[in-house]
Amino acid sequence: MKQFVVIGLGRFGSSVAKTLYKLGYDVLGIDINEEIVQSLVDSITHAVQADATDENTLKALGVRNFDVGIVSIGDDIQASILVTLILKDMGLKYVVAKAQNDLHAKVLYKIGADRVVFPERDMGIRVAHNLVASNILDYIELSPDFSIVEIQALPEWYDKTLRELQMRVKHGLNVMAIKRNEDVIVSPGAEDFIKKGDILVVVGQNKDIEKLEKHI
Amino acid sequence: MKQFVVIGLGRFGSSVAKTLYKLGYDVLGIDINEEIVQSLVDSITHAVQADATDENTLKALGVRNFDVGIVSIGDDIQASILVTLILKDMGLKYVVAKAQNDLHAKVLYKIGADRVVFPERDMGIRVAHNLVASNILDYIELSPDFSIVEIQALPEWYDKTLRELQMRVKHGLNVMAIKRNEDVIVSPGAEDFIKKGDILVVVGQNKDIEKLEKHI
Ligand SMILES: Nc1ncnc2c1ncn2[C@@H]1O[C@H](COP(=O)(O)OP(=O)(O)OP(=O)(O)O)[C@@H](O)[C@H]1O
Numbered sequence: 001m002k003q004f005v006v007i008g009l010g011r012f013g014s015s016v017a018k019t020l021y022k023l024g025y026d027v028l029g030i031d032i033n034e035e036i037v038q039s040l041v042d043s044i045t046h047a048v049q050a051d052a053t054d055e056n057t058l059k060a061l062g063v064r065n066f067d068v069g070i071v072s073i074g075d076d077i078q079a080s081i082l083v084t085l086i087l088k089d090m091g092l093k094y095v096v097a098k099a100q101n102d103l104h105a106k107v108l109y110k111i112g113a114d115r116v117v118f119p120e121r122d123m124g125i126r127v128a129h130n131l132v133a134s135n136i137l138d139y140i141e142l143s144p145d146f147s148i149v150e151i152q153a154l155p156e157w158y159d160k161t162l163r164e165l166q167m168r169v170k171h172g173l174n175v176m177a178i179k180r181n182e183d184v185i186v187s188p189g190a191e192d193f194i195k196k197g198d199i200l201v202v203v204g205q206n207k208d209i210e211k212l213e214k215h216i
Numbered sequence: 217m218k219q220f221v222v223i224g225l226g227r228f229g230s231s232v233a234k235t236l237y238k239l240g241y242d243v244l245g246i247d248i249n250e251e252i253v254q255s256l257v258d259s260i261t262h263a264v265q266a267d268a269t270d271e272n273t274l275k276a277l278g279v280r281n282f283d284v285g286i287v288s289i290g291d292d293i294q295a296s297i298l299v300t301l302i303l304k305d306m307g308l309k310y311v312v313a314k315a316q317n318d319l320h321a322k323v324l325y326k327i328g329a330d331r332v333v334f335p336e337r338d339m340g341i342r343v344a345h346n347l348v349a350s351n352i353l354d355y356i357e358l359s360p361d362f363s364i365v366e367i368q369a370l371p372e373w374y375d376k377t378l379r380e381l382q383m384r385v386k387h388g389l390n391v392m393a394i395k396r397n398e399d400v401i402v403s404p405g406a407e408d409f410i411k412k413g414d415i416l417v418v419v420g421q422n423k424d425i426e427k428l429e430k431h432i
Pocket residue numbers: 007008009010011012013030031032033036050051052053072073074075076079336
């Protein structure tokens with residue numbers, strides 16, 4: 001089973017570490033801040049206080065035996081780059097690193113990071129789309145042209161079937177699921193009704209979605 | 217047209233502000249740090265240097281005339297709470313605030329925040345699921361039991377139709393779209409083939425997805 005080492009246990013790093021542990025995987029967490037380490041001892045396999053830029057410390061912790069490394073150090077860009085380099089040098093198969101900006105990301109890729117993530121930036125995009133049309137509860141980019149959105153059913157859609165609403169023909173949107181309270185109706189049929197309070201999960205082109213956003 | 221004020225232009229706040237502006241909305245950005253303000257003057261309608269906890273300053277900037285407020289101040293929890301309170305007192309219809317932890321979120325809701333977001337935590341969950349099965353490119357929770365995942369097509373699925381693969385019957389998963397290079401095939405039919413390099417966007421129960429994650 002894959003083993004994960006998470007270096008930098010801030011808001012993002014600790015969320016990755018805890019989720020992996022909950023899914024049943026072994027997780028070693030490392031942070032330079034003793035208080036943060038103490039707060040995580042019961043939520044991951046091992047939590048260790050250490051300065052991850054010290055290569056001998058990482059070797060002593062057996063970090064080279066891990067399959068996947070996550071470097072989620074924020075403000076200290078130099079430390080983030082150095083730790084990523086050390087992990088790749090030690091031979092970890094897959095290293096993911098969090099970046100502060102595009103330049104930081106470029107350097108991380110150059111020194112061997114397998115993937116670079118921008119947690120705050122990506123969430124900012126999703127929240128902005130959500131604010132533009134309050135009926136749009138979530139917005140997930142699939143590709144430059146397509147997205148998935150969760151739309152609160154409009155009053156004019158209540159008690160109508162998908163066939164009557166002609167979502168595909170009129171709005172260019174494909175309804176993939178309907179969330180009704182705690183239930184989810186997956187791949188609804190043309191004769192399924194929309195009820196008040198329903199949330200439609202639709203996929204479509206961004207230009208069709210933006211047209212609907214303006215209309216809502 | 218809705219007008220937005222974003223207070224705290226860190227990684228998350230600036231992403232929200234820039235995205236709203238790109239979508240064609242008026243955006244006022246406020247930050248206590250002059251350098252950050254300067255870096256955004258060309259990307260949003262107005263960028264102003266100010267301490268947002270000073271009520272008179274916010275009044276002088278006409279913040280009460282905005283429809284939606286976003287408070288994305290991080291480390292200074294007291295400032296985040298104070299600014300959220302001031303915005304609601306001024307009568308803004310909808311205020312979203314970013315929280316550092318559950319306690320902070322509880323206080324924000326108590327003083328009137330309409331929505332509280334945890335950008336780092338939510339992205340941590342998505343990245344963790346992605347790491348568990350490297351074929352899972354994205355993981356979006358729809359409800360406690362259902363999720364949308366993007367799965368890199370497995371070699372055993374190449375050149376087979378969806379009917380042959382029986383995704384629904386065998387894995388309990390509904391294929392909503394197929395990403396092939398820059399194209400997206402929405403609501404694929406039973407006779408559509410899977411090709412090498414395809415990414416399937418599927419919706420299903422978390423227990424079925426986790427079964428597939430272990431199998432990949
Ligand atoms: N050299 C290091 N070795 C180990 N941990 C480190 C090192 N440098 C920083 N850290 C830890 O990395 C964590 C994340 O860093 P920081 O708080 O700067 O980033 P952040 O982007 O604000 O984090 P987040 O948004 O995830 O909360 C902190 O808990 C910090 O103690």
